[in-house]
Amino acid sequence: MMTRSPQGRTSRLTRPSIAVAAAVAVTAGVVAAAPDAKTAEPSPKLSLIAASKSVTLDSWKEDPGVYLDLGTYLTSENGAFELKVTRKSYKDPVLATQVLRNGKKTTTKALPAGLVKDFSGLPDFAQISVTDAAGKTVLKQTEAFCPNNASGRVRPDAPANSKYPQSCPVNPFTLGSVWGVENGWASNTYAGYYAKPAQLAAGTYTAKISVTKKYRDLFGIANKPQSVKVTVRERSWEEDEEGSGSAARSAAPRSSQSGKSAKSAAGHQGHQGHGGHEGHQQAADAPAAAHSGNAAASAHAAHGAPARPEAPAARTTGATPTFNVGHGPYPPAPPALPWALKKESLQRQAFSAAKVGDRPGQTDGSRQAPAAEPNAKRPTGKATVPDVPKPDLRSLPAYGITVNDGYEEKKSGKDYLAFSANVWNAGPAKLVVDGFRSPGKELMDAYQYFYDAKGKQVGYTPTGTMEWDPRPGHEHWHFTDFASYRLLKADKKESVRSGKEAFCLANTDAVDYTVKNANWHPDNTDLSTACGQENSISVREVLDVGSGDTYTQDLPGQSFDITGLPNGTYYIQVLANPENRLKETNYKNNSALRKVVLGGKKGARTVKVPAHDLVNAN
Numbered sequence: 001m002m003t004r005s006p007q008g009r010t011s012r013l014t015r016p017s018i019a020v021a022a023a024v025a026v027t028a029g030v031v032a033a034a035p036d037a038k039t040a041e042p043s044p045k046l047s048l049i050a051a052s053k054s055v056t057l058d059s060w061k062e063d064p065g066v067y068l069d070l071g072t073y074l075t076s077e078n079g080a081f082e083l084k085v086t087r088k089s090y091k092d093p094v095l096a097t098q099v100l101r102n103g104k105k106t107t108t109k110a111l112p113a114g115l116v117k118d119f120s121g122l123p124d125f126a127q128i129s130v131t132d133a134a135g136k137t138v139l140k141q142t143e144a145f146c147p148n149n150a151s152g153r154v155r156p157d158a159p160a161n162s163k164y165p166q167s168c169p170v171n172p173f174t175l176g177s178v179w180g181v182e183n184g185w186a187s188n189t190y191a192g193y194y195a196k197p198a199q200l201a202a203g204t205y206t207a208k209i210s211v212t213k214k215y216r217d218l219f220g221i222a223n224k225p226q227s228v229k230v231t232v233r234e235r236s237w238e239e240d241e242e243g244s245g246s247a248a249r250s251a252a253p254r255s256s257q258s259g260k261s262a263k264s265a266a267g268h269q270g271h272q273g274h275g276g277h278e279g280h281q282q283a284a285d286a287p288a289a290a291h292s293g294n295a296a297a298s299a300h301a302a303h304g305a306p307a308r309p310e311a312p313a314a315r316t317t318g319a320t321p322t323f324n325v326g327h328g329p330y331p332p333a334p335p336a337l338p339w340a341l342k343k344e345s346l347q348r349q350a351f352s353a354a355k356v357g358d359r360p361g362q363t364d365g366s367r368q369a370p371a372a373e374p375n376a377k378r379p380t381g382k383a384t385v386p387d388v389p390k391p392d393l394r395s396l397p398a399y400g401i402t403v404n405d406g407y408e409e410k411k412s413g414k415d416y417l418a419f420s421a422n423v424w425n426a427g428p429a430k431l432v433v434d435g436f437r438s439p440g441k442e443l444m445d446a447y448q449y450f451y452d453a454k455g456k457q458v459g460y461t462p463t464g465t466m467e468w469d470p471r472p473g474h475e476h477w478h479f480t481d482f483a484s485y486r487l488l489k490a491d492k493k494e495s496v497r498s499g500k501e502a503f504c505l506a507n508t509d510a511v512d513y514t515v516k517n518a519n520w521h522p523d524n525t526d527l528s529t530a531c532g533q534e535n536s537i538s539v540r541e542v543l544d545v546g547s548g549d550t551y552t553q554d555l556p557g558q559s560f561d562i563t564g565l566p567n568g569t570y571y572i573q574v575l576a577n578p579e580n581r582l583k584e585t586n587y588k589n590n591s592a593l594r595k596v597v598l599g600g601k602k603g604a605r606t607v608k609v610p611a612h613d614l615v616n617a618n
Contacts, residue, residue, distance in 0.1 A: 158184025424548025
């Protein structure tokens with residue numbers, strides 16, 4: 001149970017339901033409408049359009065509620081719509097600036113102070129009103145708009161690819177982001193991960209969608225509301241599974257309200273909270289399916305089960321439905337089964353949900369990107385550390401902080417402090433580490449590479465080892481000594497240390513895409529593409545500029561055993577590059593602290609998490 005107080009939050013996590021991450025479907029064949037907005041050059045001309053005159057939405061008996069993905073889009077013509085969103089520190093508010101480009105000339109326009117409060121998008125951008133068949137208004141709500149949402153071209157001569165990132169960040173300690181709708185493109189106004197379900201009975205409705213007045217005035221958007229006919233149909237997983245066979249049962253994510261969440265391969269795979277991805281070898285072909293953009297990449301479509309639109313995850317639940325188990329922008333929910341039973345269950349599963357991947361229009365930050373290939377051979381010649389740009393590893397304060405019982409099959413009476421931690425790269429150069437295996441050896445030798453301003457490799461240095469982790473939930477190569485996690489007492493002296501210090505690196509979170517050389521489209525955003533297999537001869541792991549890797553310490557051996565600790569104030573320390581094995585530009589910003597207050601009794605401990613400056617996220 002969780003209670004709130006003015007000073008912070010108190011959490012006691014046991015067996016909450018498993019949520020699945022957001023996914024948004026892109027509707028093909030969008031046709032641009034002629035905008036009437038009267039804006040001064042070189043401002044882009046923005047218009048609200050509807051891709052279809054009607055949509056069908058599902059409400060599930062086991063998890064009632066309708067997510068209003070109505071197929072409305074914001075188009076940008078006469079130039080790209082671009083916003084730069086930053087904060088100087090966690091003590092400063094979030095500020096947004098519009099970037100206007102006219103040839104080689106770039107100007108900026110500050111948006112009103114207080115308009116943007118976080119990095120989820122433009123708040124209260126879309127106004128939605130729903131009326132029933134009798135003309136009675138049954139729903140009114142506003143939704144935020146992330147310009148990086150599911151998008152596509154609206155005319156054939158538009159740029160082939162959008163230069164903007166593919167989602168708005170969800171990490172509460174994000175420092176900077178870039179949002180944009182490419183010139184000649186359209187971006188879905190559906191709030192995705194941040195949306196709330198509407199309680200609508202089965203039937204027919206009419207939805208009216210418009211841009212709220214403050215944004216029409218600010219960006220010169222014409223007041224042209226869109227109307228969409230909505231059919232809500234009620235469905236049941238029980239009924240659908242009876243007609244679809246066991247394949248659907250293994251693929252279908254469930255809510256724990258149905259009492260059967262343990263049967264979902266997708267639920268286990270996406271939310272087990274362990275440090276790695278499940279079934280890496282079984283899912284080795286997932287990236288190809290993911291990048292095809294074909295809906296068949298979905299487990300539901302692949303096995304003939306009804307394609308249920310996945311509901312957005314709560315802010316404190318779940319890695320994504322890809323393979324970032326334990327990694328990712330969301331701290332994972334606890335497993336629905338004790339770990340010993342769950343491990344056996346996972347091994348029995350055919351991992352039929354493994355190919356969800358980069359479904360069309362996914363906006364939750366979990367899109368897959370291929371890993372950079374390692375060098376074919378280990379480096380030769382003298383090791384050197386040249387005077388070229390290097391990475392700058394920095395730690396974010398811990399978040400997603402909860403207490404659990406270790407998920408043991410038998411109640412042990414122990415208490416564990418679980419948390420999510422992120423180490424990111426502020427640049428100006430990416431971190432590149434290759435591992436090379438000598439035939440028959442259990443460890444890989446790891447090397448850090450250095451590049452000049454043109455991207456040419458100009459040096460390397462040995463930097464420790466990589467080790468194969470065979471445990472279910474890992475099954476990939478870990479780079480040793482990348483980060484360390486410690487629980488400090490009130491005097492900031494060490495009390496407990498996490499046993500987790502070896503990692504497979506992945507660019508799971510866009511922490512600050514406004515820093516120099518930030519890559520808005522990093523490689524290896526998913527562990528299934530980055531961390532190798534047991535028989536790999538070499539592996540390349542990369543942490544790109546602007547991105548970080550969130551790792552959730554959720555199980556015993558990773559989380560802190562607080563059973564015997566007295567109640568009181570402690571600090572979770574996230575420490576990057578603890579042995580200084582990696583070469584970087586600054587070693588003084590590698591530590592971050594997060595204050596926590598432990599309470600309760602043995603077997604029922606609680607944790608209160610005060611706000612960290614202006615960031616009030618547990």
